[in-house]
Amino acid sequence: MITKLGVATAYVSDYDQALDFFITKLGFELRTDVTMENGFRWLTVGPPASPEFQLNLTVPGPPMHDEATAAALRELMAKGALSAGAWNTDDCRKTFAEYTARGVEFIQEPAERPYGVEAVFRDDFGNWYSLNELNDKALDQQAMADAFGSSTETP
Amino acid sequence: MSAGSAAVDTLVAVRRARDFIDRNYADPLELADIAAAAGYSRFHLVRAFKAAYGETPGRYLQRRRVERAQELLRVADLNVTEICHVVGFTSLGSFSRLFSELVGVSPSQFQRDAHAAGAPLIPGCYILMWGRPLPRQTPKTATTEKPPAAHPS
Numbered sequence: 001m002i003t004k005l006g007v008a009t010a011y012v013s014d015y016d017q018a019l020d021f022f023i024t025k026l027g028f029e030l031r032t033d034v035t036m037e038n039g040f041r042w043l044t045v046g047p048p049a050s051p052e053f054q055l056n057l058t059v060p061g062p063p064m065h066d067e068a069t070a071a072a073l074r075e076l077m078a079k080g081a082l083s084a085g086a087w088n089t090d091d092c093r094k095t096f097a098e099y100t101a102r103g104v105e106f107i108q109e110p111a112e113r114p115y116g117v118e119a120v121f122r123d124d125f126g127n128w129y130s131l132n133e134l135n136d137k138a139l140d141q142q143a144m145a146d147a148f149g150s151s152t153e154t155p
Numbered sequence: 156m157s158a159g160s161a162a163v164d165t166l167v168a169v170r171r172a173r174d175f176i177d178r179n180y181a182d183p184l185e186l187a188d189i190a191a192a193a194g195y196s197r198f199h200l201v202r203a204f205k206a207a208y209g210e211t212p213g214r215y216l217q218r219r220r221v222e223r224a225q226e227l228l229r230v231a232d233l234n235v236t237e238i239c240h241v242v243g244f245t246s247l248g249s250f251s252r253l254f255s256e257l258v259g260v261s262p263s264q265f266q267r268d269a270h271a272a273g274a275p276l277i278p279g280c281y282i283l284m285w286g287r288p289l290p291r292q293t294p295k296t297a298t299t300e301k302p303p304a305a306h307p308s
Contacts, residue, residue: 078166079207080173107177112230126170 007044009056010084011073012125015043018057021124025102028055038063047087055084077126086130092117095131114147168193169204172212180219181243186212220244221257228266235262 012018022028022045031044031054040063044054058064060073076082089095092110096119100106107128108120115138119131137143175192176184189212190200204212220242227238236247239262244250254262 074163075166078163078170080170105174107174114230122174126167 004052006052007054007056008084009058010123010125010127011060011077011082012057012123013059013074013077015041015057015059017124018043018059019045022055022057025099025104027098040064080122080126080128082127083129084127086132088132088134090133092119092131092133095119099131114144165203166207168195169200169207172200172204173208173215176212176216176219180216180223181241183243183245184216189216216243217253218257221254224250224254224262225258225265228262229269235266238262 012021019030023030027048028045029048031046033041033043035041041059043057045057046053046055060070060077061067062070065073073082096106096110099121104121105124106119106121108118110117110119110131110133116132116134118133120128121131122128132138137147172189172193172195175189179188186197186200190197193200193203195203201211201213204210204215208215210218223242224238227233227241228235231238233241235251239247239250242250244253251262254265258265260268
């Protein structure tokens with residue numbers, strides 16, 4: 001039985017820029033940075049409040065990807081189609097202010113949602129993430145069905 | 156790899172234009188402003204944007220405004236005319252026409268149906284405070300970056 005998510009992957013265009021974004025701007029910690037004999041670099045970071053979680057940062061390319069796959073991933077990243085998930089915070093508006101001051105690019109400022117307060121930002125590579133301050137209804141299936149039920153009729 | 160990089164550079168540029176629309180849809184946007192966000196001419200932007208996203212930037216802006224209006228019609232304690240202006244339309248007639256075309260029902264009907272379903276309403280002043288797009292390129296200092304305090308209704 002699985003207990004929790006340990007590692008997720010975000011594609012980035014450059015390892016140094018990725019460290020600058022996730023550590024300097026978002027305040028994450030470096031978890032692992034090792035380069036294997038075949039050139040594969042295993043680089044992971046994570047928020048200090050989630051010491052067991054690792055976000056793996058990977059530049060598309062060899063040895064993991066053939067050139068066509070790497071090119072497709074670079075394009076999807078560039079056009080803003082990829083996301084590596086939704087982050088939780090205790091105070092969305094405060095985190096929004098801190099991150100904006102550090103130059104993080106938000107595409108949606110904090111807004112009330114049925115499940116809490118949510119903002120949306122991009123990393124420096126085009127990936128988008130939600131930034132959520134969840135309320136007590138966020139994981140309540142009935143409350144979420146009530147909140148979103150009225151929108152299911154529209155295509 | 157130079158051909159691939161050029162394609163990626165184009166996609167980054169059109170994404171900047173699309174993010175610009177997502178941030179500033181509530182303002183009266185001109186195609187020239189959107190193109191400037193990508194660093195492209197208007198003609199070049201429309202062509203590259205459509206190639207990447209399958210629709211023109213103008214159509215994307217319309218759909219974004221209607222999508223935001225749907226959200227507000229569901230949850231905000233504002234009337235259709237107020238919502239029309241909050242999401243960036245200047246004419247109620249063109250808002251209603253476009254909304255009906257994209258959603259299939261008029262804004263008033265959509266709002267009646269949503270409220271009948273009983274979603275709790277968020278006070279309108281709160282939406283007005285927080286529903287606005289970000290200020291454009293504000294100086295990046297801690298004091299000026301502070302957003303307004305949460306506004307009691």
